[in-house]
Amino acid sequence: MPYDSTPKATSPATDEARRQLEICNACRYCEGYCDVFPALTRLTEMEPGAISHLASLCHNCRGCYYACQYTPPHEFAVNLPAALAEVRQKDWEDYAWPQPVARLFHRSGLALAAALIAGFAALIAAIAALRPESGEGFYATLSHNAMVAIFAPAFLLPLIAVSISLRAWWSAIGGGRVGLADITRAAQAAGRGRNLDGGQGQGCNFEQADRFSNARRHAHLATLWGFMMCFAATSVATLMHYGMNWPAPYGFWTPPKLLGVPGGILLCLGSGALMALKLRADPALGATRVWGGEMGFTALLFFVSASGLVLYAATGTAAVPALLAVHLGAVLAFFLLIPYSKMVHGFYRFAALMADRRGA
Amino acid sequence: MTEPPPHPNWDVAVVGGGNAALCAAIEAAEAGARVILLEAAPEHMRGGNSRHTRNFRCMHHGPLSVLTDTYDEDEYYDDLIRVTGGKTDPDLARLAIRESEAALPWMEAHGVRFQPSLSGTLSLGRTNAFFLGGGKALVNAYYATAADLGVTIRYNAKVAHVHIEGGAFRWLALEDGARITASAVVLASGGFQADLDWLARAWGPAARNFLIRGTPWNRGEVLRDMLDQGAESVGDPTQCHAVAIDGRAPKFDGGIVTRLDCVPFSVVVNRACMRFHDEGEDVWPKRYAIWGRLVAAQPEQVAYAIIDAKARGLFMPTVFPPETADTLEELAGKLGLDPAQLAKTVAEYNAACRPGAFYPTELDGLATDGLAPPKTNWARPIDTPPFAAYTLRPGVTFTYLGLKVSARAQVQSGHGPLANVWAAGEIMAGSILGQGYLAGFGMTIGTVFGRIAGQEAAAHAL
Numbered sequence: 001m002p003y004d005s006t007p008k009a010t011s012p013a014t015d016e017a018r019r020q021l022e023i024c025n026a027c028r029y030c031e032g033y034c035d036v037f038p039a040l041t042r043l044t045e046m047e048p049g050a051i052s053h054l055a056s057l058c059h060n061c062r063g064c065y066y067a068c069q070y071t072p073p074h075e076f077a078v079n080l081p082a083a084l085a086e087v088r089q090k091d092w093e094d095y096a097w098p099q100p101v102a103r104l105f106h107r108s109g110l111a112l113a114a115a116l117i118a119g120f121a122a123l124i125a126a127i128a129a130l131r132p133e134s135g136e137g138f139y140a141t142l143s144h145n146a147m148v149a150i151f152a153p154a155f156l157l158p159l160i161a162v163s164i165s166l167r168a169w170w171s172a173i174g175g176g177r178v179g180l181a182d183i184t185r186a187a188q189a190a191g192r193g194r195n196l197d198g199g200q201g202q203g204c205n206f207e208q209a210d211r212f213s214n215a216r217r218h219a220h221l222a223t224l225w226g227f228m229m230c231f232a233a234t235s236v237a238t239l240m241h242y243g244m245n246w247p248a249p250y251g252f253w254t255p256p257k258l259l260g261v262p263g264g265i266l267l268c269l270g271s272g273a274l275m276a277l278k279l280r281a282d283p284a285l286g287a288t289r290v291w292g293g294e295m296g297f298t299a300l301l302f303f304v305s306a307s308g309l310v311l312y313a314a315t316g317t318a319a320v321p322a323l324l325a326v327h328l329g330a331v332l333a334f335f336l337l338i339p340y341s342k343m344v345h346g347f348y349r350f351a352a353l354m355a356d357r358r359g360a
Numbered sequence: 361m362t363e364p365p366p367h368p369n370w371d372v373a374v375v376g377g378g379n380a381a382l383c384a385a386i387e388a389a390e391a392g393a394r395v396i397l398l399e400a401a402p403e404h405m406r407g408g409n410s411r412h413t414r415n416f417r418c419m420h421h422g423p424l425s426v427l428t429d430t431y432d433e434d435e436y437y438d439d440l441i442r443v444t445g446g447k448t449d450p451d452l453a454r455l456a457i458r459e460s461e462a463a464l465p466w467m468e469a470h471g472v473r474f475q476p477s478l479s480g481t482l483s484l485g486r487t488n489a490f491f492l493g494g495g496k497a498l499v500n501a502y503y504a505t506a507a508d509l510g511v512t513i514r515y516n517a518k519v520a521h522v523h524i525e526g527g528a529f530r531w532l533a534l535e536d537g538a539r540i541t542a543s544a545v546v547l548a549s550g551g552f553q554a555d556l557d558w559l560a561r562a563w564g565p566a567a568r569n570f571l572i573r574g575t576p577w578n579r580g581e582v583l584r585d586m587l588d589q590g591a592e593s594v595g596d597p598t599q600c601h602a603v604a605i606d607g608r609a610p611k612f613d614g615g616i617v618t619r620l621d622c623v624p625f626s627v628v629v630n631r632a633c634m635r636f637h638d639e640g641e642d643v644w645p646k647r648y649a650i651w652g653r654l655v656a657a658q659p660e661q662v663a664y665a666i667i668d669a670k671a672r673g674l675f676m677p678t679v680f681p682p683e684t685a686d687t688l689e690e691l692a693g694k695l696g697l698d699p700a701q702l703a704k705t706v707a708e709y710n711a712a713c714r715p716g717a718f719y720p721t722e723l724d725g726l727a728t729d730g731l732a733p734p735k736t737n738w739a740r741p742i743d744t745p746p747f748a749a750y751t752l753r754p755g756v757t758f759t760y761l762g763l764k765v766s767a768r769a770q771v772q773s774g775h776g777p778l779a780n781v782w783a784a785g786e787i788m789a790g791s792i793l794g795q796g797y798l799a800g801f802g803m804t805i806g807t808v809f810g811r812i813a814g815q816e817a818a819a820h821a822l
Contacts, residue, residue: 026617026679029414029494032475066500067493069411069615073404076610076617076679199492200473210500 013086014048017055020083021046023076024064032199033063035189035356036084042358053173055087056345056352059195061204062285063212085287092344095165105340107289109296112333112341116300119333123325126150137249141321142328144247150332158338162347165339169348175355186353190224193217207280216277222270223301224346229263230305249315261312267305274298290342297342304330368541370396370512371821372814373532375519375582376548377401378408379495380785380806380813382502384546386470387814389509393821396540397511398532400518400549401577407499408550409574409758409786409802412615414495415477415488416467416807417800418460425464426474429486433457436487440798443649447794449594455767456792456801459808464489467807471501483645488800494616495803519582522547524589528779543821544780546813547771548806551759551786552580553600554612559756562598569661571605573755576612583787586763591781592772595760595790601797602652607662607751608680620750621675623651624738625720626665627709628752630658633692633701635709639665640737643723644675649797652754663752664695666706669744674720682748691747710741757797762790769813780820782813 010018021040024030031037036057043050062081070076089106096102104111123142132143139147189195196204196217203214237256240246250256275298283291307327314323338344372388374381377399385397399406419436420427436457440448468474473492477485484490491498507513521533522545532540552558554576559567587593609618624644629635637654641647655663666688685691688706689699712731718724718740727736764772765788771781785806792805 022677023617023679025677026619027494027615029491029497029616032473032492063493063497067497069494069496069613070617071404074613199475202473211504 010048011090013083013090014051017051017080017083017087018046020078020080021051021054023070023078024080027070029069030064030067033067034059034061034195034199035353035358037064038358039356049172049174051087052091052169053175053352053355055084055091056348057195057356058084058088059193059349060085060286061196061198061206061216062281063198063205065285066205066210079285081285082287085285088345088348089287089290091169092348095169096339096344097161097164101340103340105297105337106293106342109292109299112293112296112300112337115337116303116330116333119331119336120326120329122150122332123329127321127325136247137315138320138324139248141324144241147328151328151335154332154335158335161339162344165344166347166351170351170355173352173355175351178354182354182357186350186356189353190350193221193224196220207277209282215273219270219273219277222266223274224270226263226266226268226270226305227301229259230267230308231263233257233260233263257312261309264305264309264312268302268309271298271302271305275302294342297337300330300334300337300341304334368543370394370540370542372396372544372546372817373398373540373542374546374548374814375522375532376408376546376550376785376787377406377513377515378548378550378785378806379410379413379498379502379803380787380810381408381546381548382410382499382506383807383810384548384782384784384814384817385506385511386502386509387811388546388818388821389506389511391815391818391822393818395506395509395511396542397506397513398517398519398534398540399513399515401515401575403515405575405577406503406515407496407575408578410806411496411499412494412574412613413491413498413800413803414616415484415490415800416460416464416474416803417488417798418464418804419457420461420464424461424489425468426476426489427464427486431487436460439487440792440801443796443798444794445796447796449791451767452765453792456805456808459811460804463804463807463811466811467498470505472498473501484799519549521585522582522589522781524586524591524773524778524781527773527775529781544782544817546810546817547582547586547763547781547783547787548785548810548813549582549787550575550578550580551762551789552583553578553756553759555579558584559600559759562761563600563656566656566661569753570600570602570656571607571609571614571618571753571755572612573603573605573609573614573618573757574612578786580759583761583763586771590773590775591778592764592774593761593790594764594788595762595794597761599761599795600759601649601757602656602754603648603757604651604655604663604752605755606678606680607753609753609755614755617679618755619648619676620665620678620752621648622665622667622671622678622750623648623752625671625674625740626667626750627706627735627742628663628665629697629702629705630663631660631697633697633705635705635733636663638733638736640727640735640739642737643721645799651752652756655752656754661754664697665750665752666691666702666742667748667750668742669746669748670740672748678750682750684746684748686745686747688742688747691749695749695751706742709735709739710743713739713741758786758789758802760790760794762786762788764788765791765809768816769809770816780817782817784809784813 070078130146202212206216233256311323371393374397474489475492518535520535523530605618692699692702712728716726770777
């Protein structure tokens, strides 16, 4: 398997990013926007690993593009947000494990939709084949054991795949030993969307071109925190099930619902807003070949959260079995695609923030 | 030609689209005037030379925004006198300096963001406030502010003629033949440094080999038109501010990244492989400006800075990698120079170097002995391969010839002030910067006089 820890050989994407970064390094006007530029000025050699690190540090806020004197049609043709997007996209694909599925879902929203439909079908089949004799709430449709049998591997296997990829990438960027301070620093930066705030709280140059706005940062934070709350809701419910012998269904005033319902609403609003903003932003400032895959992934996040909320609203009605299949099918597709879709950006970005040890 | 309509379409027309023009347009619009701004460049090239700038030199008493400590009027003025050799209008200069303190908060209130001085420019942290993202970010912020204030912005709107009649401005003719009438006009369309023919007439044919560091749109049409109609001029018509930049830079618009900071750690030779000036005369920020002229005086307006491995990493990264070679002869071959002569010149220099302590960031007095011209600081032998070379050419930043203005930025003619014509920015900066340059002062002049011109033009029109 191609998982050695040596840096990947250079590529056209890396060479183009290096060409542009050398211009940036001689200019430095953008130092105040984000973590990329201070990290750039600390580099002694622009080798591929270092460029990979910068690429995943970049959050595509686009401040540097609109401030740049050298954007096309200038002969220097600097478009750093796009150049770095190409490098990190290539990394996510090159380092993905296993390779045969590495590229498909990044590029194609259609493939993502197909995976989603396959997820529905799998769940419908499971429900039909494994219909329990008794059970409460959702478990009347699909037993707890059946859910665990499907979702435990569907959750853990992708995480194993991501960790295999991330290890190789971490070694390639020379990430070094991870300390508690690295995790804390990265969590603070990610949790506040610091690299989406323009350096001074003015936000990104995204949906309004050269005008700044915090819409994307807020939408991203809603998505992130909504996702984390949904994840926490599931984790808490698992603990309650096994640790406290307190199985579902849960009433509204219980931790899984108190985390899951607002989390689902945040995720729904955040992912919906991200799609709306992406439609208004200039696609040429990102990795254009994966625009469809990125949009498809965000739509999947939206679908997961919206279908979860609808399912909750339908509690006790005859629609539950069908809605459960739809929701769990979407969750299944989402989990399985983590290593091979835009979702993987969260892992690489977090790692890149941990490896950015300015002043640390 | 059709007669202009009896009532002007606009209260204030602003000719130009850089910092000074935008400051004028914003002030005039805030005063309630109907303003049109005419930018000759297309939208993606808007902003004139302002898009290449990075900071604003600002007087202040105590910390102000990103600025530390105090920078008072006398110190600022002394700095100006040092670079201009006294070629300045003291009243206008002091006005620009004094008004800069109030200008900085005004800039912030109109969308400009500042950042602490950039890495490699710490020496300017007290005197110069750096724009977050540089001058183009400032220009973007001002265009957004102006649009929000209702200023009408036209791109690709090149003014061909400013019609002056009876001591007053009547109308503007655009290159496409359209006419624009306004009660008052602010001229903020820059210098003529992008017109190589004009430069060649003023400087001599060598000017055709100069590189133009900024916008190709500063061709001086409006300046020429005004001078032809009797506006009074200031500044040396034959001179331009030129620095030594990377010889491989684009002909226009190379901007900041084409600068080279390696000269103090190098020997600089011309095409004949002869040295021609003390490379270690002073720290580079105080000397870079004279090297444009020095290189311009060499055959074919080109020179070569030669360093060895010891000097790598002592100066800011360059946008183009240097030519490198393991021997001086091989390096000369790559540069198209005479290998034997280059080796000989460097050998003579090396023989004149003396032992001593080398301190790259201060005047270390490490000088050559018995060499003409001498190198008076940082003189270490060039002896450690790989050797590297950067090509130097003169890069023109701006021209000095401009319109004479009053303390209220009003344009002067032989018969007194023109009733409704104001000027701001590079087109009148020659009044204050008679020679040399002070980092960040161009933006100070543009901001202060742009604001004054906008206020005065609006007051006249309303």
